[in-house]
Amino acid sequence: MLPTGPPARRARLDAVTVTVWWAAPVEPASRPDLVALLDAHERERMSALRRAEDRARYLAAHALTRLVLAAGLDADPAALELDRTCRCGQQHGKPRLAGRPDAPGFSLTHSGALVGVAVGPGPVGIDVEQQRSLGDLAGLARHALSPVERAAGPVEANGFLVTWTRKEALVKATGEGLSSPMDAITLTAPDGPAGILDWPDSGGPWWVADVATPWPDHPGAVAGAGPAAPPIVVADGDAVLSVVRGTMGA
Structure with missing residues (x-):
C-alpha cells in the first residue's frame, strides 16, 4: 500500500x-471544472x-x-499566476508563482499512468518514468x-530509467532542465539508494531521493537544494482532483 501523509487536500x-x-x-471532456482552473497558456498547450x-x-x-498550491496559500487556484519565462525569454521554463514571495518550491511530472506534483521549501524537482x-x-x-556510470x-x-528519473529530478530542481548535461552527473547505482557521487559545477549542494509511487513499474524521484534530503511525505492526488472547485479545504 502506498504510504500517505497529511490530509491530501492541504499542501504542507x-x-x-x-x-x-x-x-x-484525467480526460478533459470528463472534468470541465478542472479545465476551468487552467490559464489561457495551459489550455492552449493542452489542446x-x-x-x-x-x-x-x-x-x-x-x-x-x-489545487495543492492554492490550498496551502489560501488562494483561488484559477487565479494563481504562473511565470514560465525561460532564459531565452520564451514561456517554457521552470514554472514559478508570480507575485507570491511566500510561495514554496514546486515541480510537476507525468508519464504513463501517473502524474505527480512535489511541493517543498526552496527549489524542488520531481520526475516519474513508466x-x-x-x-x-x-x-x-x-x-x-x-x-563512470557507463564503465x-x-x-x-529499467535501471537506466531509474537513473534517468533521479537525474531529471535534479536538473528540474536547479531550473536548468534538460539543457543541463546529464552525463556530468554521477549517481549511485540504480539498484541502491539514490545519491550523488559527483557533480562538478552544480552550484550545490543538492540532494536526490527515490519516492514511492502507486505503481511499481513507475519509478519516481524527487530532488532539491541542500546537503541532505528532508522528510518526504506522499499524499493522494486523486483525492485532491476529485474535489469540485470551491470546496478545497472543506
Missing part, C-alpha cells in the same frame, strides 16, 4: 517537508497535444499543481550517463 507548507502528490490522468492520453496527463498534472523498452538504449546511455557495467532499460 512548512520549513522542512517535501510533499509529493500522485494521481491518475495542441495530439494524443488523448497526453492531454489527460497534462490536465491532471497542471490542475493538481494549482518502465518500457527503449529503442536506442546505447545512444540514450551516452547522452545521460557519465563515463560500471552493461546498461539495462
